[in-house]
Amino acid sequence: MPEGIYHFPRGFLWGSATAAHQVEGNNTNNNWSRWEKTPGKIKNNEKSGAACDWWDGNWKEDLTRAKESGQNSHRLSIEWSRIQPTQETWDDKALYKYVEIVRWMVNHEMTPMVTLHHFTDPLWLVDQGGWENPNTPILFARFCRKAVDALKDYVNLWITINEPNVYVMEGWIEGKFPPGKSSLGLAATVLEHLVRGHAAAYKIIHELQPNAQVGVAVNYRSLKPAHDWNPLDKMPAAFQNQIFNNAFHSCLKTGLLNMVLKKVKIPEAANTQDFIGLNYYSRDIVHFDITKPGNLFGRLEYPKDADLSTTGFIANIPEGLWDGLKWAHHFELPIIITENGVEDKDDSLRPRYLIEHLHQVWKAANYNWRIKGYFHWSLVDNFEWERGWSQRFGLWGLDVKTQERIRRKSVDLYEEICKENGISNQMVEKYAPEILNKLFPSY
Numbered sequence: 001m002p003e004g005i006y007h008f009p010r011g012f013l014w015g016s017a018t019a020a021h022q023v024e025g026n027n028t029n030n031n032w033s034r035w036e037k038t039p040g041k042i043k044n045n046e047k048s049g050a051a052c053d054w055w056d057g058n059w060k061e062d063l064t065r066a067k068e069s070g071q072n073s074h075r076l077s078i079e080w081s082r083i084q085p086t087q088e089t090w091d092d093k094a095l096y097k098y099v100e101i102v103r104w105m106v107n108h109e110m111t112p113m114v115t116l117h118h119f120t121d122p123l124w125l126v127d128q129g130g131w132e133n134p135n136t137p138i139l140f141a142r143f144c145r146k147a148v149d150a151l152k153d154y155v156n157l158w159i160t161i162n163e164p165n166v167y168v169m170e171g172w173i174e175g176k177f178p179p180g181k182s183s184l185g186l187a188a189t190v191l192e193h194l195v196r197g198h199a200a201a202y203k204i205i206h207e208l209q210p211n212a213q214v215g216v217a218v219n220y221r222s223l224k225p226a227h228d229w230n231p232l233d234k235m236p237a238a239f240q241n242q243i244f245n246n247a248f249h250s251c252l253k254t255g256l257l258n259m260v261l262k263k264v265k266i267p268e269a270a271n272t273q274d275f276i277g278l279n280y281y282s283r284d285i286v287h288f289d290i291t292k293p294g295n296l297f298g299r300l301e302y303p304k305d306a307d308l309s310t311t312g313f314i315a316n317i318p319e320g321l322w323d324g325l326k327w328a329h330h331f332e333l334p335i336i337i338t339e340n341g342v343e344d345k346d347d348s349l350r351p352r353y354l355i356e357h358l359h360q361v362w363k364a365a366n367y368n369w370r371i372k373g374y375f376h377w378s379l380v381d382n383f384e385w386e387r388g389w390s391q392r393f394g395l396w397g398l399d400v401k402t403q404e405r406i407r408r409k410s411v412d413l414y415e416e417i418c419k420e421n422g423i424s425n426q427m428v429e430k431y432a433p434e435i436l437n438k439l440f441p442s443y
């Protein structure tokens with residue numbers, strides 16, 4: 001029986017993504033370990049605890065699972081507070097463990113992508129103001145020099161900062177992440193310092209490794225005004241889009257950080273990205289709301305009939321990824337989807353979510369946009385920040401008590417996709433028959 005197949009470009013990176021604090025376990029020296037100890041900050045007061053126990057060695061079994069199921073790459077982050085436990089000391093043993101992980105990956109023909117900052121900060125840094133302090137970009141750059149120098153023989157794909165937009169929004173506007181503040185002024189300062197930290201790190205990485213590919217992973221939300229004809233809905237959607245989606249990456253092109261209410265020139269940041277890292281989960285409908293000045297008078301909602309994830313956290317709207325790809329394409333740089341996925345304990349939504357989002361990626365690749373890879377969030381269920389263990393994003397499930405891994409059927413689907421370097425009608429029929437007609441109308 002002839003097959004219909006959506007093929008991806010040769011050499012495409014197929015992987016999954018994780019972050020240190022979410023999988024390693026027993027991180028005790030960073031802002032999140034302190035936040036977890038504060039009652040009421042994490043859903044059900046849960047703790048990351050042993051997480052997926054990567055620090056004690058489970059990384060190898062999980063990455064072996066990834067490798068054996070067809071993934072040729074993995075995105076992980078390294079934990080600043082382990083490598084530099086105090087401002088004056090470096091822990092070379094901890095650093096060496098990361099070297100061991102990336103060396104293992106290279107020896108097993110998996111391309112490592114390393115994130116240098118993924119939401120966590122060492123306590124010594126937090127206690128001097130963290131990213132509110134203008135000295136932090138320099139300290140971050142110093143950490144990057146140490147880490148990149150140690151890992152550079154095995155790694156040349158770097159994300160300096162993961163989701164600076166979420167880090168600032170949740171930490172300094174919504175207050176759900178540490179330090180739990182709500183101040184537009186401080187949020188703007190922190191964003192500016194993150195740009196400066198990225199720019200300094202970018203230069204150091206290229207000094208140490210001229211061929212390095214360096215990017216930042218933005219969490220792109222597709223923001224649609226509730227009524228296209230209504231300027232009151234359009235205005236907050238446009239402002240939020242500028243601040244949340246566009247400001248950081250545009251500044252890395254132009255050197256101007258445009259946060260709508262404040263503009264800052266950061267000339268050293270111009271032309272400091274080699275690819276666009278795109279994290280995409282969902283789309284929001286933006287309604288004008290006079291009671292939301294802190295959100296520039298925009299209230300976000302999912303469409304009424306949305307295809308929702310287990311806890312309602314994510315709506316399956318693949319067209320929003322298309323918006324993100326279009327936005328990323330205008331930078332005229334290669335694009336890597338550095339995160340995309342859905343919390344879905346029963347794995348009833350994930351197969352169609354995965355296929356429909358990859359279909360958008362395929363479309364972009366077939367316009368010959370430079371799409372280089374896709375990293376599913378996540379390899380295995382892990383600690384979901386202020387949502388604790390209530391959300392399950394893994395291809396593999398995790399029994400937090402026993403550390404047992406549970407192979408979800410999405411593993412089989414993703415394995416077939418990775419090994420085929422494409423999506424066939426037979427895969428869709430087998431794993432998500434409800435969308436067969438949408439993807440393959442003539443089958």
Ligand code: IFM
Pocket residue numbers: 019022163219279339377384393
């Ligand atoms: O778990 C997070 C990750 O750390 C950053 N991006 C979104 C994911 C899902 O919430």
